[in-house]
Amino acid sequence: KNEVEQSPQNLTAQEGEFITINCSYSVGISALHWLQQHPGGGIVSLFMLSSGKKKHGRLIATINIQEKHSSLHITASHPRDSAVYICATRTGNQFYFGTGTSLTVIP
């Protein structure tokens, strides 16, 4: 089983701030996902990573396979970024999820 740890659990930021959410995992993986869940439940897949770095708009995700660590960065944060961000790893056919980071961006 892969232990997936996220930090911080809760994060409050002022609009415009640069935000980092961290994810560490315990065993080798095939891929890592960053997911976004808005209030009300729907989950959207933001990134899938197996190495390096990906960028989509104001979102950047990085992964260091050797250190078993990934980060999600949000530049110029906005209140609409308020959501729960979940890190998930895939090992074989099994996904393992972190408990999520609840982000609130204040105008």
Next chain:
Amino acid sequence: DVKVTQSSRYLVKRTGEKVFLECVQDMDHENMFWYRQDPGLGLRLIYFSYDVKMKEKGDIPEGYSVSREKKERFSLILESASTNQTSMYLCASSLWGDYGYTFGSGTRLTVV
């Protein structure tokens, strides 16, 4: 636009009732999954299916069963609902591996 649709957004059921949660995907995906999400515990896999009529237990299958008679539909069944099954239930589907992994919008089930 690809979609995973869960039949109910909110559901209230009584203890002992048989409950069906339906999930339909329109992407011709092979794999379908049922998770429950609880505060502090994150998402936990209940069952998954990699083909019609095939199913595999996840981490917490007790008290649940599933049915996949058609490729696009994956049903989660609570044979006799209990209050500790009050939770958010999320369905997901994917092609093989990670490709196209997509979640539904969830069903918040309350068992009273």
